[in-house]
Amino acid sequence: MASFERIVDEGVLIGLSAVRMAVKNHIIVGALREHRDFADADYPAAARCELVRLATQNEEDAERVGRQRKVLGRQRSAFEITDDDRLHVRQLALRRRVHLKLAGALRAVAADDEQVADLLERARTDASEEIGAALAARLVEQVVDRREPDYAQRRAERVRALVSTDLAALMSNRRAGLDSGR
Structure with missing residues (x-):
């Protein structure tokens, strides 16, 4: 099994990827629907909001997993608990710790202007590339050949x-x- 730190690090990478994608979509919608500039000052706040939302979700998941662990631990007496039950209780404890650590890491990113700026720059680049590819595809469809009958x-x-x-x-x-x- 992977180490606790590695699990958290991978969770942070997945979380940042999800936030970057959400911000990229926010930028695309802003540019196409609302004619907003890619450098709009609202985008850092949107990135922070997504990071905090994901951190809150992980805190809620930690609470839920903690409750599941307590319920499972109280269901039987110490003599009736199977090895599988003990393993499950340990896994739930690990999951709770991971969720809490991940929430803290995401909140730390949200509070760090440099990390938010980096995330935002990558989201802008992704948005620009996606819009550029869509425009290029549309232009290719509209190519007119003078030789057509x-x-x-x-x-x-x-x-x-x-x-x-x-x-x-x-x-x-x-x-x-x-x-x-x-």
Whole structure:
């Protein structure tokens, strides 16, 4: 069996990965839906919030496992407890310690500005790469080959779509900018 420290270290890595993914998704939604900048000042708070949420979840899990251990320990007299029961009680004690240590480690990361900044930078990089890949895939789908037999016919459709969608959005954004005094 792995050492206690290794179990906690691996738990921290898994937890940080989950938090980074949640923050990455928050950045993507902010960029695409709300047109927010990748450098938005709210993202460190979002990262800390996710870290604290995960730490709280581990503290709650530690309490639950502790209760399970007590119930299992009280179910039978010392003479009736099997070796499997003893092993299970020890495993529950270990799980409780791991959850508590993991919660403390996650709270320590949340309190460390440098670690939050590092986590946030990796989340931004992941978000940028994911958005870039999605845009590249979309552009590849829209490639037009002049040699296609229906090129001329579909050209008119493409121009109409450009005017009605893209140019209309640009004009709307321009008007909004003029109205707000930009």
